[in-house]
Amino acid sequence: MEDNLQKIIYPKTERIDVTEEHFGRTVVDSYRWLENDAPDDRAVSAWIEAQNALTQKHLEALPGRDHFRKRMTELLDYDRYTVPRKRGDRYFFNFIKGNENQPSLYVRDGVFGESRVLIDPNTWSPDGADALTDWSVSDDARYVAFGVQEGGTDWRTIKVLNVESGKELADSLDGARFTRLAWAPDGSGFFYSRMPRPAQGSGRGAVVANHAVYFHKLGKQQADDRLIYATPDRPDLLHGADRVSGGRYLTISSTPGTNESTLTVIDLQARNWTPKTVVPDMESSWYVLGNHGTELLLATTLGAERARIVSLDMAAAKPEPKEIIPEAADGAVLDAAVIAGDTLLVSYQIDVKTEIRRFTLDGKPDGTVDLPGVGTARFLEGDAREAFFVFTSYDAPIAIYHYDIASKKVTPWAEPKVPIDLESLHVDQRFYRSKDGTEVPLFLIRRKDITAAAPTLLYGYGGFGLSQIPIYNPIQLAWVEQGGVLAVANIRGGGEYGRAWHRAGQLENKQNSFDDFIAAAEFLKRTGITSPDGLAIQGESNGGLLVAAVTNQRPDLFDVALPGVAVTDMLRYEQFTGGGLWKGEFGSPAEEKHFRNLITYSPYHTIRKGTDYPAILAPTADADDRVVPAHTFKYIAALQATDLGPKPRLMRVETRAGHGAGMPIDKVIAQHADMWAFAAYWTGLKTTLPK
Incomplete structure (x- = not known):
């Protein structure tokens, strides 16, 4: 077994140099041939098979693999609910029973009545990969x-179900992508977004373009669907159409992939459904809460880095924002809000922890909502009588609570019983200083009896303004339960402190995200939280880019790197699928100032020859059409071809899986059991099954 783990002989990877000039700099791309993802490309398929065989041989020899797989299966064996959506007297919600691969859709008659299943995707495919x-x-x-x-x-593919009979209608719509679904008020049909399918043989790498909003009338053919909104002069924009429950207006947000968007509104009471663009620029973000008469209420970053709530009078010829709730004076970040009758329920983040405040519709403070603890909470929908919110934290499983608007009473609606002793866990928030002196939050999760240095799994993301909020994750707790430390760094590039925090890790400021993550690792080792040779780092997608980039910048600091579905070729990322949507985050390599920044950290281009690297396992998926697997293929090929010391550099390719969403639970368990076992072996974490 030891030979399989310590002695790695990589498959031969052909090197075919493609040399290009970029703004006076010569760049050699030796593994571009691995971008060819066509199923009939035998050379690429053979290379993937050889790599998978090597990886599986290594993973099968890991002593902790079966321990993690068994325990993760047990930790996920509990019932999980989502916040119900009320329509009439019925409540609709997702539900996962135990270890089911996919969440089903249920309906309940009455708030605390009996439930029945409407849609069970677990019956759709033998491997559970259809969701x-x-x-x-x-x-x-x-x-x-x-x-x-x-x-x-x-x-x-969009389908329609009759709730009463439980039978599907004949309606079936193809080509939907990055879509929301919004019904017309009379139930005659719904709005959705679609785009042309790529030409046959073009592969998964075809770019995202010509997104448009359509209306489908029930009983009609898709060819008869009415085009509602498109921007043929800007084929790069995504258009998301939505309608708040009971609302009068359809709102369409158009964006090139950033958080900022234009806003177009359609009055559904009008005869012709004429689009009216009320926010023509893309300087701010807009989140529609609903309407009160002709007053449209929205949360926006216009004039507020941490967001505020305004109204737009849609009866006016040129609606202008009128402030309802100003940006919080105490530094809190407005995270979400819903209208519940005459009440606004607004979630705020304060140092990455939630507080929910009540306001009247004219913006007067009206107290707060009592939460079950310190963590993450959010209302999703409400009416004049009731609303529901979700609450979770690193040591609190996702629970759903019913909120009575008048009495302010909080009642549990779905509280899961989990197969772990939550009292044995300790959650701690620390703050550390980054390279430039910026103070950054860090959450630590470990067993209460772990007081000395221990192998640590450090997780980060740091991009697109997405906050890494406290959330219960049994997969991560499988690591903690074994005596390891879980650390989550709230680095710049996320939205933890508003738009300024995002921008501080965006475009030419991207290095700040890497510096923050490196500083977190240094803090963990300097303070004795992490054992000297026991630091593993993990991230996915943009977080995978983070992990791969900092590994190149500080290979001496990390012992294991797990860059998942990672963006690694920053000079060609916009050539594939939705990559063009990320230009607002990373900058376009076709522009000189962005190219010169991207080349400084692009993981594929900045591997440091002759330096001892950590052990690397890079998970990807064969059906990922968000971050195509070629990113990982090229990155791993380059790592294996470079003298980086004795530790392994491997990739793991999941089949019939994509960018994470919809992955069946058994595949999630198998992948993470491999990752944690790999990290445990190379950090020295001892794995034993709990008694």
Whole structure:
């Protein structure tokens, strides 16, 4: 077994140099041939098979693999609910029972009545890789429009179910992608977004373009669907159409992939459904809460780095924002809000922890909502009588609570019983200083009896303004339960402190994200939280880029790197699928100032020859059409071809899986058991099954 772990002989990878000039700099791309993902490319397929065989040989020899797989299966064996959406007297919600691969859709008559299953995607495919995604219920609760995801792809097929009979209608829509579903008020049909399928043979790498919003009338053919909104002069924009439950207006957000967007509104009471663009620029973000008469209420970053709530009078010829709730004076970041009758329920983040405040519709403070603890909470929908919120934390499983608007009473609606002693866990928030002196939050999760230095799994993301909020994750707790430390760094590039925090890790400021993560690792080792040779780092997608980039910058600091579905070729990322949507985050390599920044950290281009690297396991998926697996293929080929010391550099390719969404639970368990076992072996974490 030891030979399999310590002596690695990599498959031969052909090197075919492609040399290009970029703004006076010569760049050699030796493994571009691995970008060819066509199923009939035998050379690429043979290379993947050889790599997988090597990886599986290594993983099968890991002593902790079976321990983690068994324990993760046990830790995930509990019932999970989502916040219910109320339509009429019915409540609709997702539910996972135990170790089911996919969440099903259920309906309940009455708030605390009996539930029945409407849609069970666990019956759709033998391997459980087909998933129920977006769904929307008509106002009269007669129909559910829902998306079907096959094998992890971003593409969706939209179908319709009759709630009463439980039977599907003949309606079936192809080509939906990055879509929401919004019913017309009369239930005659729904709005959705689609784009042309790539030409046959073009592969998964075809770019995202010509997104448009359509209206589908029930009983009609998709060819008859009405085009509602498109921007042929800007084929790079995504258009998301939505309608708040009971609302009068359809709102369409258009964006090139950033958090900022234009806003177009359609009055659904009008005869012709004429689009009216009320925010023509892309300088701010806009989140529609609903309407009160002709007053549209929205959360926005216009004039507020941490967001505020405004109204737009849609009866006016040129609606202008009127402030309802100003940006919080105490530094809190407005995270989400819903209208519940005459009440606004607004979630704020304060140092990455939630507080929910009540306001009247004219913005007067009206107290707070009592939460079950310190963690993450959010209302999703409400009416004049009631609302529901979700609460979770690193040591609190996701629970759903019913909130009575008048009495302010909080009642548990779904509190899961989990197969772990939550009292044995300790959650601690620390703050450390980054390279430039910026103070950055860091959460630590470990067993209460772990007081000395221990192998640590450090997780980060740091991009697109996405906050890494406290959330219960049994997969991560499998590491903690073995005596390891879980650390989550809230680095710049996320949205933890508003738009300024995001921008501080965006474009030419991207190095700040890497510096923050490196500083977190140094803090963990300097303070004795992490054992000297026991630091593993993990991230996915943009977080995978983070892990790969800092590994190149400080290979001496890390012992294991787990860059998942990572963006690693920063000079060609915009050539594939949705990569063009990320230019606002990373900058376009076709522009000189961005190129000169990207080349400084692009993981594929900055590998440091002759330096001892950590052990690396890079997970990817064959059906990922968000971050195509070629990123990982090229990155691993380059690592294996470079003198980086004796530790392994391997990739793991999951089949019939994509960018994470919809991956069946058994595949999630298998992948993470491999990752944690790999990290445990190379950090010295002892793995034993709990008694």
